[in-house]
Every structure is written in C-alpha cells, then in structure tokens.
Amino acid sequence: MEKKPKEILKIIQSGEHLFIPHISVDSVIFGYETNELQVLLLEVSDKVWMLPGGYVLKEEDLDTAAHRNVIERIGLENIFLKQFHTFGQSDRSFKNEIAQLFSHLSLPETEGLWIQERFISVAYYALVNKALAHPKPNFFTQRCQWHSVQQLPKLLLDHERIITAALAAFQSDLAAYPLAYHLLPKKFTMPELHGAFQTIHQKQLDRSRFQKKMFEYDVFERLEPRGGVAHRRPYLYRHRES
Amino acid sequence: MEKKPKEILKIIQSGEHLFIPHISVDSVIFGYETNELQVLLLEVSDKVWMLPGGYVLKEEDLDTAAHRNVIERIGLENIFLKQFHTFGQSDRSFKNEIAQLFSHLSLPETEGLWIQERFISVAYYALVNKALAHPKPNFFTQRCQWHSVQQLPKLLLDHERIITAALAAFQSDLAAYPLAYHLLPKKFTMPELHGAFQTIHQKQLDRSRFQKKMFEYDVFERLEPRGGVAHRRPYLYRHRES
DNA sequence: TATCATTGTGACAATTTGACACAAAGTAAA
DNA sequence: TTTACTTTGTGTCAAATTGTCACAATGATA
Numbered sequence: 001m002e003k004k005p006k007e008i009l010k011i012i013q014s015g016e017h018l019f020i021p022h023i024s025v026d027s028v029i030f031g032y033e034t035n036e037l038q039v040l041l042l043e044v045s046d047k048v049w050m051l052p053g054g055y056v057l058k059e060e061d062l063d064t065a066a067h068r069n070v071i072e073r074i075g076l077e078n079i080f081l082k083q084f085h086t087f088g089q090s091d092r093s094f095k096n097e098i099a100q101l102f103s104h105l106s107l108p109e110t111e112g113l114w115i116q117e118r119f120i121s122v123a124y125y126a127l128v129n130k131a132l133a134h135p136k137p138n139f140f141t142q143r144c145q146w147h148s149v150q151q152l153p154k155l156l157l158d159h160e161r162i163i164t165a166a167l168a169a170f171q172s173d174l175a176a177y178p179l180a181y182h183l184l185p186k187k188f189t190m191p192e193l194h195g196a197f198q199t200i201h202q203k204q205l206d207r208s209r210f211q212k213k214m215f216e217y218d219v220f221e222r223l224e225p226r227g228g229v230a231h232r233r234p235y236l237y238r239h240r241e242s
Numbered sequence: 243m244e245k246k247p248k249e250i251l252k253i254i255q256s257g258e259h260l261f262i263p264h265i266s267v268d269s270v271i272f273g274y275e276t277n278e279l280q281v282l283l284l285e286v287s288d289k290v291w292m293l294p295g296g297y298v299l300k301e302e303d304l305d306t307a308a309h310r311n312v313i314e315r316i317g318l319e320n321i322f323l324k325q326f327h328t329f330g331q332s333d334r335s336f337k338n339e340i341a342q343l344f345s346h347l348s349l350p351e352t353e354g355l356w357i358q359e360r361f362i363s364v365a366y367y368a369l370v371n372k373a374l375a376h377p378k379p380n381f382f383t384q385r386c387q388w389h390s391v392q393q394l395p396k397l398l399l400d401h402e403r404i405i406t407a408a409l410a411a412f413q414s415d416l417a418a419y420p421l422a423y424h425l426l427p428k429k430f431t432m433p434e435l436h437g438a439f440q441t442i443h444q445k446q447l448d449r450s451r452f453q454k455k456m457f458e459y460d461v462f463e464r465l466e467p468r469g470g471v472a473h474r475r476p477y478l479y480r481h482r483e484s
Numbered sequence: 485t486a487t488c489a490t491t492g493t494g495a496c497a498a499t500t501t502g503a504c505a506c507a508a509a510g511t512a513a514a
Numbered sequence: 515t516t517t518a519c520t521t522t523g524t525g526t527c528a529a530a531t532t533g534t535c536a537c538a539a540t541g542a543t544a
Contacts, residue, residue: 020360020362021263022263023265060332061331062329063330083327086325086364087304090302118301120304122328191521191522206504208523208524209501211524229520229521230510230511230520231511232522232523233522234521235522431491448532449492450534451532451534453491470542471489471490472489472543474539475491475540475541476490476491
C-alpha cells in the first residue's frame with residue numbers, strides 16, 4: 001500500500017492492453033505447520049481477505065500465468081501447482097470492491113474499468129514448503145498471511161467455495177499419489193509425513209499401515225536417521241524426484 | 243452449409259458484442275452403442291473434425307453456456323454434463339482455419355476478427371442416450387456424426403488431447419459413481435450396464451462382482467424382467483433419480 | 485421333452501486393510 | 515550404571531474386500 005493512488009490507476013489501466021480480458025487465475029496455496037493445513041490469503045480491506053491471483057498475458061500459457069502469479073506472491077520457484085476447476089458464475093466481478101477502493105483513495109469514479117468486469121477464474125492449488133516461502137502483498141492489499149483452513153476469515157466473492165473445492169481436489173489427488181511431501185522440508189521423517197496426511201484428511205491413519213503404503217509407492221528414499229531426540233531416532237526420507 | 247457467405251460473416255461479427263471474448267466452451271459428448279464408446283464430432287472441412295462448442299454470453303453462467311451448446315447440438319435437455327479441465331495453451335486459435343474458410347467462401351481477407359483470436363477453452367464432458375439424440379451441424383460445419391473413441395479422425399487444434407482427457411476424467415468419475423447409466427435407455431439390464439462399464443474401462447469385469455457392486459450403490463431399482471429372449475429373462479433396472 | 489444360451493447368485497480363495505502388539509533405540513532420571 | 519520413559523519401526527493376525535469360478539434358473543427352440 002505504498003503506491004500512490006495515481007500510480008495504481010495507471011497500473012490498472014495499462015493492464016487492459018497486457019492481459020486477456022475477463023479471465024483470471026486464482027491460486028489456493030497450501031502450507032503446513034505442526035498439524036495445521038493453511039492457505040495463503042491477501043487482505044483487501046479491513047478483515048476481508050481474498051485468494052492470490054492474477055491475469056493471463058495475451059501470449060502466455062494459462063499454466064505459466066498461474067505459476068508466475070504464485071511465484072510473485074511467495075518468491076519461490078518449483079512449486080507443485082495443479083489446475084482443478086474453473087469458476088464461471090455470471091456474477092463473479094469486483095465491480096463494487098474496485099469502486100470502494102477508488103472512493104477510498106479519492107480517485108475519480110469509474111464505470112466499466114476492465115478490472116471491474118465479470119471474470120471467469122481458472123483455479124489452481126499449490127503445495128509449498130511454508131518455511132521457504134516469503135509471502136508478500138500486492139498493490140491492492142495490505143497483508144499476505146497464512147490462515148488455517150479450519151478457521152477462514154471473511155472472503156471475497158466465491159473464494160471460500162474455491163478453497164473448499166481446492167481442498168477436496170487435494171484430498172482426492174492424495175489418494176493416488178503422496179503429494180503431501182511437497183508441504184514438508186526436503187528431508188522429513190515418516191511420522192512427519194504421517195502427521196501431514198492425517199491433517200489433510202482430518203482423520204486418524206494407522207501408522208504401520210501408512211508406512212507400508214508409502215513404501216509401496218517406491219518414491220521415497222531412506223536417508224540417515226535424525227538424532228537429538230530422547231528416544232529412537234526416526235529415519236529421514238526424501239522424495240526421489242525433488 | 244445452407245447459409246450465404248455474407249450472412250455467416252454477419253453472424254460472426256455480431257458475436258463480438260454478444261460473447262465474452264477469448265473464452266470458449268468445448269464439449270466431449272459421449273454416446274454408446276453395442277460395446278462402442280463414441281463421441282460426437284463436427285466436420286469443419288474435408289476429413290477434418292472438431293469438438294462441438296461455443297461461446298459464453300456476457301451475462302451467462304459458464305455451466306449454462308455449456309448446457310446451451312450441447313442442447314443446440316443434439317436437441318436434448320437434461321443431459322449429464324461435467325466440467326473437467328480448462329485448456330489454455332497460448333497457441334490455441336483458429337487463425338488459419340477461419341482464414342481458409344473465408345478464402346473458400348470468397349469473403350474478404352480478415353485479420354483480427356474476434357473469432358480468430360487466441361481462445362481459452364473450458365472443457366466439459368456429457369453423457370447422453372444416443373438413441374434420443376438428434377445431432378445437427380452448425381453454420382461452419384457440414385456434418386455432425388458419432389465417432390468411435392477407438393478410431394478418431396483428424397481433429398483440429400488440441401481437440402484430440404481434450405477427448406483423451408475427457409475419457410480419463412469419465413473413467414475416474416466412474417470409479418466413484420455408476421454414471422454409465424446415463425448412456426443407456428431409461429430402462430436397462432445389468433448385462434447392458436456391465437457391457438457399458440467394460441467398454442468404458444476397456445477391460446473385463448467379473449459379472450457377479452459387478453452386479454454386487456452396483457447393488458451396493460443402492461441407486462438402481464429392479465423392475466420387471468424383459469422377455470422375448472430364448473433364455474433366462476434379464477431384469478430391467480432404472481436409476482432412482484432419473 | 486431335451487437342448488441351448490444367457491442370467492442371477494452363491495461359495496470359497498486370494499488379497500488388501502485394520503487393529504494391535506512389541507522390540508528397538510535413545511535420553512534422562514534414579 | 516542402570517532403569518524408566520517415549521517414540522519409532524515393523525510384525526502378526528483378524529476382518530473386510532475382491533477375484534474366480536461354479537451352478538442353478540429360465541424360457542425359446544429343436
């Protein structure tokens with residue numbers, strides 16, 4: 001929120017020539033810490049939050065646009081990112097939000113600014129190692145923070161529904177491939193991975209069975225045990241392709 | 243192909259004011275007949291085919307647009323329709339195809355016609371009872387016909403990839419819910435449903451096991467047996483919600 | 485009345501999953 | 515130094531699910 005109002009107006013207006021109109025990409029960026037699944041949100045106005053997102057450059061692939069937007073938000077490359085649904089209700093627009101912002105910034109009233117139009121949003125979910133992420137807000141927002149998916153704040157438009165759908169997609173994908181490792185540091189222990197799975201699915205999973213299942217995927221490599229604990233030292237593992 | 247060239251030009255031009263630019267919906271409409279899974283395709287030019295699709299009206303929900311387009315193509319309401327992916331490679335445009343069509347119709351050369359721009363396409367798959375469908379071509383196309391998914395003709399753009407993805411989505415969804423009944427008449431026998439499943443998954447499934455599984459869903463109602471066969475008469479079933 | 489092809493379902497083996505037990509391993513307290 | 519304590523890794527066995535196959539039921543046709 002350091003930018004001057006006129007500058008913001010200029011940026012908004014120039015976007016019209018850069019981006020494909022009516023299309024946005026929104027990302028549900030998942031992070032994990034001590035048995036809590038979190039999503040990264042931006043604060044648009046007092047106590048109202050929104051998903052990070054952006055627009056697609058005229059000559060840019062959709063997936064690339066989503067990547068670019070996530071990278072801008074957390075300063076991290078090589079994140080896991082997957083498209084899961086496109087939201088296209090006809091009432092999806094920031095008409096009022098932008099008008100409010102403009103009046104708040106004492107900018108002239110606008111009608112039909114491209115950014116106020118109806119948007120069809122292609123939604124992605126991302127899995128990141130929270131410890132390496134450096135969240136930063138964009139022009140429109142004051143803060144960029146992690147929130148527990150268990151207690152989300154008030155959200156703009158249909159963004160709560162998007163998060164719910166993202167979680168469902170993630171849970172479903174997790175049944176086919178142990179993606180949860182993306183949320184953890186490069187090296188992690190089985191109890192840690194186990195905890196992440198339990199948190200994501202919100203239910204208990206038998207440890208013995210879980211460990212056997214993970215071995216069956218044949219993608220985790222056992223490394224040295226990690227010490228410094230007052231009990232049996234857990235082995236560290238890493239995913240073969242990362 | 244009964245329309246006059248000038249009329250077509252007019253229709254194309256007027257679309258610019260009606261539809262959201264750069265966004266299309268494409269539908270993979272699945273049909274089924276005697277152990278063959280088929281998709282409905284439109285012939286754009288000699289031996290080159292495309293998926294049925296269309297555009298989204300400025301004030302129309304995305305799902306509604308998809309429905310409208312499918313209904314226009316087969317004259318059937320109440321079809322099962324589900325969004326499965328959005329395709330957004332930056333090179334997705336009918337630039338050349340439209341230019342060819344125009345030259346073929348002796349229309350003036352055009353550049354930057356809205357329909358020639360890059361399109362992001364939200365793809366849906368539909369399941370229909372082929373026996374009730376009445377496929378009809380649109381202005382641009384000469385024919386609208388069913389094709390076996392096993393031997394697809396030459397297709398425009400990434401439409402073959404879209405069909406592949408649709409089939410994968412359908413197969414995956416079929417593991418969670420016995421959607422295959424949408425492809426059959428209202429009343430059907432277990433062997434028929436069994437055949438549809440086998441065709442869709444392209445593999446053998448044990449009959450006994452299959453039937454038990456279907457009963458577990460608790461959505462099929464057993465009706466009277468169907469006669470007229472030189473052996474034990476199979477029971478008819480129907481889905482409770484249709 | 486016997487034959488034939490197809491359908492509906494039961495029996496049992498093979499496999500997968502769930503629940504739980506217990507030894508291994510290390511620190512910290514006695 | 516020994517014992518207690520906690521967490522980890524894995525084995526065992528029962529329960530549930532899935533796969534295979536067999537066989538009786540059924541009705542037209544020979």
